[in-house]
Amino acid sequence: MPDNPAIQGVREAFLAQFPAASSDQALKALHDAFLSRKSGQLTALMKTLSTLAPEERRDFGQAVNTLKTEIETAIDEKRAALEATRQPSGGVDVTLPGRTLPMGRIHPLMRVRRDVEDIFTHMGYEILEGPEVEDDFHNFEALNMPPDHPARDMQDTLYLDAPVAGGTWGAHRFEGGQRGTVPEAQVRAATLLRTHTSAMQIRYMKTFPPPVRIIVPGRVYRRDNLDRSHTPMFQQFEGLVVGEGITLADLKGTLEAMMRALFGEGVKVRLRPSFFPYTEPSAEVDVSCRACGGSGCGTCKQTGWLEILGSGMVHPAVFEAVGYDPDKYTGFAFGMGMERVAMLRYGVDDIRLFYENDLRFLEQFPV
Amino acid sequence: MRVLVSWLRDFVDVTASPDEIAKTMSVRGFAVEGLEHIDWSSPESNIAKADAVIDFEVTGNRPDCMSVMGMAREIATAFNLPMRRPVARGKSSGEEEDGSSLRLASLKAVEKSDIDVIIENGDLCPRYAGAVADVTVGPSPGWMQARLQASGVRPISNIVDVTNYVLLEMGQPMHAFDFSKLEGAQIRVRTAASGESMTTLDGEKRELTDDMLVIADAQRPVAVAGVMGGAASEVADGTTVIVLESACFNPLSVRRTSRKLMLKTEASMRFERGLDPRLPVTAMERACALLETIGAGKARATVVDRYPQRIEPLTLKLRRSKISGLLGTSVPEGDVKRILESLGFTLREATESGWDVTVPTRRVDVTREVDLIEEVARHYGFDKLPSTFPALTFAPPPNDPRIGRARHLRTVMTAAGFSEAMTFGFVASAAAAPFASEGELAPIANPLSENFAVLRPSALPSLVDAVAHNRRREQRDVRLFEVGNRFTRSTGERRSIACAWTGAASLEHWSGGARDVDFFDMKGIVERVGEALRLEVTTDTRRENWLVPGRSAAVLARGERIGVMGQLTPAIAEAHGLPANDAVYVAEIDLDAAENLAPKEDMRIEALPRYPSVTRDISILIDAALSADAVRATARAAAPPTLVQIREFDRYQGKGIPEGKVSLSLRLTFRASDRTLTDAEVHSAMEAIVAALIERHGAVQR
Structure with missing residues (x-):
């Protein structure tokens, strides 16, 4: 029944309105007017089905469906055409490189330092910095190295022409009624460049009563010429733990934990007796060679071990110098060079690379 | 300390191989610096053919181990073996009469022999032994030369070789004088008179000062005590009578003298660490026995031994509780006793709590209980310690x-494209000079080189060096920063962050748009650093000699100067090895100052705006010299509080703009927190602003 006048009428009405519908909204309105399930004109046509003779119903229904498809197709096509006109023109070669965001690198020594700080923060240590210029008392004398002590030769010192005020330290501990009382927060007349971070052992212990659990990272200076394994300035960190019943076994356990965190679970740690004036007993600490896994190679001079830090139990003379009772308290201390760790971790064989700041070196480290 | 293994075996029957000895001793406190295997090929050698030299690193506290005997004692303890000691002839029957037997000559102590010994400074020389011997100078035998050479000592003559042999074997420095050259047959141990001088064995003339201890004859100094003998009394080919010296000197005095003369010898290295006051006579007996053994001569059987104040051994308490308290493990009592006794300590069971321990006088390093505990721990083995964790x-x-x-x-700077540099805390004076007045520089008294002559007054000179380093290595675009310390006399040690930027402002891209860094790129970085420090920073014109005029600014926060930024002058860029026409922008901010200014409390958020804002653009023609800051200040002062932001969005000079003028376009944003602004309100605000700009600055609205 294609020429049913009612159907024809609806079709003509649609065709009359369709050309003017040139927006999404107009198309939507048109769609609703004709195809809405509730109020659409085609729905109305279908509702007349029951009034027809049974034999006419099939043809009528078919004709309405054909019209429905025709209207849907027309609206969809027009909608797609409309959408196409709104897209920006011009494609791009998606294989060309993108614009790189500039990203600098953190210095490898600072990566090591960050790791060490995190390891010890995790273990409940206080991390703090101290002055780089020091006086003789804190750098040597209180550390059981009186003037003319031969051990001073171990650390060739750079002296200042005239005293300079050193940097402050520990300000965060003197605010808000913390337990510190007498702030010796500044070196008033520094006469030398500190040769080790151990100087802060003295400053800290003179200021705060035990127990102590600190890590002091920072730059230190020695009168060394530049070569593959020496620089006149390098980075160290100092560890100090003091309390009642602190033992050499505690030092061993702590160092093992640090080395595993720095070099991986498989690393072996060895303590060797040695000598430092400010610790007794003293121990050099070795880690198993990463290059050969401990079987012996050129890197470790066939020993399977690499020296990594110096440590020991705090010498009673140091406790006496800072006013701690050496009969009541014991403690351990250790000092490690960050360059050494970075060299082992990253396979750097020339320490000077850390101080040349060559971007070709720095940019090898991940962002 | 190079130690010949076959020589060690004179004192301890250690059957372990040299490698095993080295390995064991390296965990007993003696790091091994080298091990050389030796094959003695000389047929007349009476030393075992396969041999080795172990180079032990002897720590500064163990002068007693700077000898074969000292190391042998340690090895005996480590391997739990007995130690054989040299004995006087007749006291032992089993000794072989060959060159390596451990024979001592019997010398009778006398008040005065052919030589007279007078100690004038007892505090600087606790003991002095002298003996006279008749000798024939010639070469020493092959075995002795071989041992000396293997130990790193050059053979000279039988007399000198014997003194060196005893030095290496027992650790006692000795000296031989030609008796005929000692005026008045006298040895006087005294301090030098000021103005005295002498020529030492190395041929150098030494000016002596009155704090130096010397050995003199009746007239003049013949040796610098404990350091080096004098050329004038040197044993020579024609010498027939010698005086042997075996003494003990004050360590501090030897050290000071050696440092002052800049003369370090095998003798001074031992004396300055402290030697056993009981050793000199035994060493003398050993030397005299050796002279005889090798046929170099014969001692006159007496020794003058000046030892006015006998030094008694120290007795220390060793408490059991302290051993475990310090080590974290209890060492079996048998081990404590075995270790200490093997090392020469005498233990007396004093009380329940522990022992009284007598310290051998050679152990100058053992003065406290903790030193004894170290001895126990060292030979018990650090490897036997448990691993615990401090509570x-x-x-x-x-x-x-x-x-x-x-x-x-670091996070902020790397995100801005800057890589972190690490430079030294000292620089060359010339490099530091532009950054601080001369009186502000802190020079180093004993710099290694001119490049490290003064503490840096700014991190910039070394950072610019790092830029130049990269620039010379095909890196045109360089952005570096450093967080570190700097030093001036008036302010002392201060922290700063320094940055340097040269080359492209953005990374190169095929789409173009590249340009080089300018002032405002660097200013953006400075502002970003400020944000990171919770400070709003501004800049103000400030002339620095090392920055290009007009591109040099002070960095301010809360009205205080916290830094400086600008373009480096071509002269300074060139001085650092950069091409003069490279634009290098730098900035440095004082972190200590910034810290003081930064808010301490937590930030509080502001409520989000509930009403819309209104923006208005305005273009004005003003004097080119007028600062943007001044324009902004005028606009702000004239505007109601609803003006929330002013931004410069265009600045134009050139065609269509009169000479000396500039067209500045501003975008003003108005907003009220309690209502939607009306057109009329904004209109009147704009009128007031324009009126003020015209009145204050003679601006012309375009």
């Missing part, structure tokens, strides 16, 4: 906030 008995205090701040700055 955390208190709430850890917060970390130094400067550490977190520096980390934050």
Whole structure:
């Protein structure tokens, strides 16, 4: 029944309105007017089905469906055409490189330092910095190295022409009624460049009563010429733990934990007796060679071990110098060079690379 | 200390191989610096053919181990073996009469022999032994030369070789004088008179000062005590009578003298660490026995031994509880006794709590209980210690906030494309000079080189060096920063962040748009650093000699100067090895100053705006010299509080703009927190602003 006048009428009405519908909204309105399930004109046509003779119903229904498809197709096509006109023109070669965001690198020594700080923060240590210029008392004398002590030769010192005020330290501990009382927060007349971070052992212990659990990272200076394994300035960190019943076994356990965190679970740690004036007993600490896994190679001079830090139990003379009772308290201390760790971790064989700041070196480290 | 293994075996029957000895001793406190295997090929050698030299690193506290005997004692303890000691002839029957037997000559102590010994400074020389011997100078036998050579000592003559042999074997420095050259047959141990001088064995003329101890004859100094003998009394080919010296000198005095003369010898290295006051006579007996054994001569059987104040051994308490308290493990009593006794300590069971331990006089390093515990731990083995963990008995205090701040700055700077540099804390004077007046520089008294002559007054000179380093290595675009310390006389040690930028402002891209860094790129970085420090920073014109005029500014926060920024002058760029026409922008901010200014409390958020804002653009023609800051200030002063932001969005000079003028376009944003602004309100605000700009600056609205 294609020429049913009612159907024809609806079709003509649609065709009359369709050309003017040139927006999404107009198309939507048109769609609703004709195809809405509730109020659409085609729905109305279908509702007349029951009034027809049974034999006419099939043809009528078919004709309405054909019209429905025709209207849907027309609206969809027009909608797609409309959408196409709104897209920006011009494609791009998606294989060309993108614009790189500039990203600098953190210095490898600072990566090591960050790791060490995190390891010890995790273990409940206080991390703090101290002055780089020091006086003789804190750098040597209180550390059981009186003037003319031969051990001073171990650390060739750079002296200042005239005293300079050193940097402050520990300000965060003197605010808000913390337990510190007498702030010796500044070196008033520094006469030398500190040769080790151990100087802060003295400053800290003179200021705060035990127990102590600190890590002091920072730059230190020695009168060394530049070569593959020496620089006149390098980075160290100092560890100090003091309390009642602190033992050499505690030092061993702590160092093992640090080395595993720095070099991986498989690393072996060895303590060797040695000598430092400010610790007794003293121990050099070795880690198993990463290059050969401990079987012996050129890197470790066939020993399977690499020296990594110096440590020991705090010498009673140091406790006496800072006013701690050496009969009541014991403690351990250790000092490690960050360059050494970075060299082992990253396979750097020339320490000077850390101080040349060559971007070709720095940019090898991940962002 | 190079130690010949076959020589060690004179004192201890250690059957372990040299490698095993080296390995064991390296965990007993003696790091091994080298091991050389030796094959003695000389047929007349009476030394075992396969041999080795172990180079032990003897720590500064163990002068007693700077000898074959000292090391043998340690090895005997480590391997749990008995130690054989040299004995006087007749006291032992089993000794072989060959060159390596451990024979001592019997010398009778006398008040005065052919030589007279007078100690004038007893505090600087606790003991002095002298003996006279008749000798025939010639070469020493092959075995002795071989041992000396293997130990790193050059053979000279039988007499000198014997003194060196005893030095190496027992650790006692000795000296031989030609008796005929000693005026008045006298040895006087005294301090030098000021103005005295002498020529030492190395041929150098030494000016002596009155704090130096010398050995003199009746007239003049013949040796610098404990350091080096004099050329005038040197044993020579024609010498027939010698005086042997075996003495003990004050360590501090020897050290000072050696340092002052800049003369370090095998003798001074031992004396300055402290030697056994009981050793000189035994060493003398050993030397005299050796002279005889090798046929170099014969001692006159007496020794003058000046030892006015006998030095008694120290007795220390060793408490059992302290051993375990310090080590964290209990060492079996049998081990404690075995170790200490083997090392020469005498233990007396004093009380329940522990022992009284007598310390051998050679152990100058053992003065406290803890030193004894170290001896026990060292030979018990650090490897036997358990691994424990110190209990955390208190709430850890917060970390130094400067550490977190520096980390934050690193994140911000790397995100801005800057890589972190690490440079030395000292620079060349010339490099430092532009950054601080001369009186402000802190020179180093004993610099290694001119490049490290003064503490840096700014991190910039070394940072610019790093830029130049990269520039010379095909890196045109360089952005570096450093967080570190700097030093001036008036302000002392201060922290700063320094940055340097040369080359492209953005990374090269095929789509173009590349341009080189300019002032405002660097200013953006400075502002970003400010944000990271919770400070709003501004800049103001400030002339620095090392910055290009007009591109040089002070960095301010809360009205205080906290830094400086600008373009480096071509002269300074060139001085650092950069091409003069490279534009290098730098900035440095004082972190200590910034920290003081930064808010301490937590930030509080502002409520989000509930009403829309209104923006208005305005273009004005003003004097080119007028600062944007001044324009902004005028606009702000004239505007109602609803003006929330002013931004410069265009600045134009050139065609269509009169000479000396500039067209500046501003975008003003108005907003009220309690209502929607009306057109009329904004209109009147704009009128007031324009009127003020015209009145204050003679601006012309375009």
